[in-house]
Each structure stands twice: as C-alpha cells, then as structure tokens.
Amino acid sequence: MSVSVTRFAAPTASVNSWLVADDTSLIVIDVLRSSAEAAELADEVAASGKQLLAVVVTHGHPDHYIGLRTFAERFPDMPLLVASREIADDITGFTAWMESVGWLDAEPTMKARSTANPDGFDYGIIQVADRMELTLAQGAVVRLDTDWPAAEADHTTVVHVPSANAVFTSDLVYSGVHAWEGPQVTRDKIQSWLAALDTLLERYGTHVTVHPGHGPQGGTARYEEIRRYLRDFLNVTEAATGREEATAEMIRRYPDHEQADFLLPLSIDFHVHA
Numbered sequence: 660m661s662v663s664v665t666r667f668a669a670p671t672a673s674v675n676s677w678l679v680a681d682d683t684s685l686i687v688i689d690v691l692r693s694s695a696e697a698a699e700l701a702d703e704v705a706a707s708g709k710q711l712l713a714v715v716v717t718h719g720h721p722d723h724y725i726g727l728r729t730f731a732e733r734f735p736d737m738p739l740l741v742a743s744r745e746i747a748d749d750i751t752g753f754t755a756w757m758e759s760v761g762w763l764d765a766e767p768t769m770k771a772r773s774t775a776n777p778d779g780f781d782y783g784i785i786q787v788a789d790r791m792e793l794t795l796a797q798g799a800v801v802r803l804d805t806d807w808p809a810a811e812a813d814h815t816t817v818v819h820v821p822s823a824n825a826v827f828t829s830d831l832v833y834s835g836v837h838a839w840e841g842p843q844v845t846r847d848k849i850q851s852w853l854a855a856l857d858t859l860l861e862r863y864g865t866h867v868t869v870h871p872g873h874g875p876q877g878g879t880a881r882y883e884e885i886r887r888y889l890r891d892f893l894n895v896t897e898a899a900t901g902r903e904e905a906t907a908e909m910i911r912r913y914p915d916h917e918q919a920d921f922l923l924p925l926s927i928d929f930h931v932h933a
C-alpha cells in the first residue's frame with residue numbers, strides 16, 4: 660500500500676486543495692474559493708477512477724469551502740466533513756457575514772438556503788465527523804487534530820497521515836503567499852499562531868512533509884518561513900505611520916509573495932489605522 664499526495668493549486672486566493680489517495684480511494688482536503696475551480700478539481704477526482712470517501716474542510720474560511728456545493732452535486736453520497744461543531748458554526752457565520760457585505764454575489768449558489776432563498780446551499784448537510792481518524796480503503800489512517808489555539812482562524816484542523824509522513828497544516832502555514840491577518844486575527848491570535856508553529860514541530864517531528872493551506876509543500880523550514888513572516892508583519896504594522904507605508908514595506912520584504920493585492924491589503928487595513 661502506498662499513499663500519494665497531490666496538490667491542486669487554485670489561482671483564486673492562491674489556495675490549495677490536497678488529494679490524499681491510495682490505489683483505490685481518496686480524500687480531498689479543502690475545496691477552494693471558486694465553484695469553477697472546484698469543478699476542475701472534481702473533474703480531476705473523477706478522472707482518477709478512485710472512490711472519493713470524503714471531503715474534509717479544515718476551517719471556516721471561504722477559500723476552503725466555496726466548492727462544497729460543487730462536490731455535493733458531483734458526489735451526492737459522499738460526506739462533507741468538518742472535525743468539530745465549532746468549525747461548522749464558523750462556516751455558517753462567515754457565510755452570513757459575506758452575504759451581508761456582498762461577497763457572495765459572485766457565488767450566489769453558496770448563499771445560505773432559506774425560505775427567502777430556496778435555491779441557496781443547504782449548509783446543514785455539512786457533517787461533524789464522529790471519529791478523528793478516517794481510513795483510506797487500503798488501511799492508511801488520516802488523523803484530524805483540532806486542539807489548536809485561535810490563530811489564523813478561530814478553529815483549525817491539521818490533518819496527519821502518518822504512513823505518508825505528511826502533515827496538512829491548513830492555514831497555520833502559508834508559503835510564498837501573504838498570510839491572512841484581517842478582521843478577527845488580532846495580535847494576540849498572531850502570538851498564539853507563532854506558538855502553534857512550535858507545537859507543529861514538536862508534535863509531528865522534523866522529518867515530515869509540510870503541506871500548507873496556501874503555497875507549495877516542503878520540509879519543516881516552512882514553519883520558519885511563516886514564523887519570520889508573522890514577526891515581520893507585527894513589527895512592520897507596529898512601526899508604520901500609515902497603511903501605505905506598511906504595505907510598501909511588506910512588499911519590499913516579500914517581493915515575490917502572491918496575494919499582495921488581496922490578502923495583504925485586508926490584513927494591513929485591520930492592523931494599521933491611518
């Protein structure tokens with residue numbers, strides 16, 4: 660039995676889906692920010708000829724769950740899983756907020772179903788996993804670890820596949836992409852996020868392959884990369900006299916990072932008030 664890992668890197672939000680497969684089955688971790696990109700991902704899953712056992716959404720941010728409806732329609736018997744009730748609640752909460760500010764106008768099928776909007780998505784079909792261990796058809800264990808502090812998201816799932824020596828960090832790690840530190844990601848939570856990077860190293864060891872929520876996989880140097888980024892972000896936003904200065908300084912330090920036009924300005928707006 661061998662377990663393979665495939666990255667599906669979407670342009671929108673520079674976000675990843677990860678496919679974890681054995682010879683006959685697979686699990687998809689996260690389903691992207693765009694229904695159109697999720698449809699491409701679903702095509703890839705179908706073309707593999709393997710049985711899709713579950714989709715796992717790691718946390719309640721839309722760049723990881725907008726593709727849920729696409730998957731629900733393409734694979735109707737397949738469970739859409741989150742690892743805790745809190746993550747399911749984060750998803751419905753974020754959806755309500757997005758609707759209130761018009762962010763779902765481009766993805767109207769992902770507005771919540773209601774009597775006023777009977778064509779919306781039924782978020783009630785998302786299931787809370789009853790076990791924190793899933794199993795691929797040939798026996799490989801896929802662990803869901805949820806005991807992380809509020810950081811980039813208030814509740815996060817890290818997926819660990821011991822037989823593949825693979826850890827899927829969700830958005831505790833970004834690589835080559837400006838990290839989300841927008842509304843709700845307070846400076847206290849950024850400190851907790853830094854502490855969680857220590858925990859990742861202690862818990863899963865130094866020899867794992869780290870698969871980030873955004874950006875390519877790599878070794879545990881990925882932890883150092885995001886640690887340096889978060890410290891720089893704290894220092895730059897504290898020292899800057901205004902948003903333009905802070906933005907320019909982060910781009911100067913990270914000239915090749917993606918999301919300088921979206922995740923970065925939203926994060927700067929939240930932390931710099933002039």
Ligand SMILES: [Zn+2]
Nearest residue numbers: 720722830872
């Ligand atoms: Zn994300």
